[in-house]
Amino acid sequence: MNPESLFAMALGITPPWEVEGIEFSKENKRLDIKVGFTRGATFACPVCGAAAPAYDTKEKTWRHLNFFQYEAYLTARVPRVKCPNAGCGVKRVSVPWSRPDSGFTLLFEALVMTLVREMPVKVAAALLGEHDTRIWRVIDHYVQSARAQVDHSGVRRVGMDETSARRGQDYVTLFFDMDQRRLLFGTEGKDHKTVKAFTEDLKAHNGSAENVTAASLDMSKAFIKGVRDTLPNAEITFDQFHLIQHMNDALSKVRAEEAKLFPEQMRGSRYAFLKNPENLTEKQDETLTRLCNYRLKTARAYLLKLALQDVYFAPTREDGDHWNGILAWFDSKLSNGFIEAINGLIQSAKRRAIGSRSTKNLINMAYLIAGKLDIRLPTLDSDDPI
Numbered sequence: 001m002n003p004e005s006l007f008a009m010a011l012g013i014t015p016p017w018e019v020e021g022i023e024f025s026k027e028n029k030r031l032d033i034k035v036g037f038t039r040g041a042t043f044a045c046p047v048c049g050a051a052a053p054a055y056d057t058k059e060k061t062w063r064h065l066n067f068f069q070y071e072a073y074l075t076a077r078v079p080r081v082k083c084p085n086a087g088c089g090v091k092r093v094s095v096p097w098s099r100p101d102s103g104f105t106l107l108f109e110a111l112v113m114t115l116v117r118e119m120p121v122k123v124a125a126a127l128l129g130e131h132d133t134r135i136w137r138v139i140d141h142y143v144q145s146a147r148a149q150v151d152h153s154g155v156r157r158v159g160m161d162e163t164s165a166r167r168g169q170d171y172v173t174l175f176f177d178m179d180q181r182r183l184l185f186g187t188e189g190k191d192h193k194t195v196k197a198f199t200e201d202l203k204a205h206n207g208s209a210e211n212v213t214a215a216s217l218d219m220s221k222a223f224i225k226g227v228r229d230t231l232p233n234a235e236i237t238f239d240q241f242h243l244i245q246h247m248n249d250a251l252s253k254v255r256a257e258e259a260k261l262f263p264e265q266m267r268g269s270r271y272a273f274l275k276n277p278e279n280l281t282e283k284q285d286e287t288l289t290r291l292c293n294y295r296l297k298t299a300r301a302y303l304l305k306l307a308l309q310d311v312y313f314a315p316t317r318e319d320g321d322h323w324n325g326i327l328a329w330f331d332s333k334l335s336n337g338f339i340e341a342i343n344g345l346i347q348s349a350k351r352r353a354i355g356s357r358s359t360k361n362l363i364n365m366a367y368l369i370a371g372k373l374d375i376r377l378p379t380l381d382s383d384d385p386i
């Protein structure tokens, strides 16, 4: 077996394509495989599929999997065909080892997609010796083609949450299927229009805004407006995680103001107020008991926070007081808890997306991590060409 047929076999190159030559340069640390086609070969017209002879050719090069430690490239003369059906015109044929407009072979892209699940894109790019924008383009292609296939007809209960894309600058809003626990949609911004964008995407994937019966959100006016405007049948549940967080923020503010007035008495109370009674140290417990006797606003705020937490521990809505906006939770039991967990992953995605220039990249990474997408990658274990 000569090297040409060995490489043709290993690469899965089949007629009319053939390996014409192999060039290895130790200095340039690369292997070049030249691919051509047999004289007089015909190719399928990309428009109608009719067999047509080559009209002219253009040389193209694709990065392939490394040959040991050396970079490997495929170069081929890619023909345009002049179809017998005049309506089709003269068109460039597609090659079996790469998708149109990619500078990588399919197997190289499969390697890219495997790596970026495990490490930051920047690291993967450095490892592969490629610029990270090229890697992001590959990710975008596979994530978007997988997303094009998803079906959202079963979506009934949704949760939404905003996250900062970069340090306090741009925001993205993520929409989740609360039952399937997957990311449905991500978009730039954090205003009410994000909810509209979500319903449009839902519709584009066989879902319907009318089908959504419950929405879990924080108390952001923008989200509330968005839900009221575009999800007509959704009952709102305010997410407890955010409620308690709001409460703690408010409590900290009150405490800071009062600490200015009564620095002596309030000393050492900062963390005590953020804890639940059962988690207090003995000393913190003493401090709090003492402060509660001073009739401080902070102490009242603390008791309110505990009351709010108690609401969620009450066995039923009747036992839990009548804070209706909040208490829809007793019916829906919706909580963004898992979203917060996913958010942790997204934050790590943010770190993985270091060097990304756009929120689009971050959203794609979020889909990759939390979208439960069926990403189809070419594999080696078949007779498929490269």
Ligand SMILES: [Zn+2]
Residues within 6 Å of the ligand: 045, 046, 047, 048, 049, 050, 083, 084, 085, 088
């Ligand atoms: Zn044609």
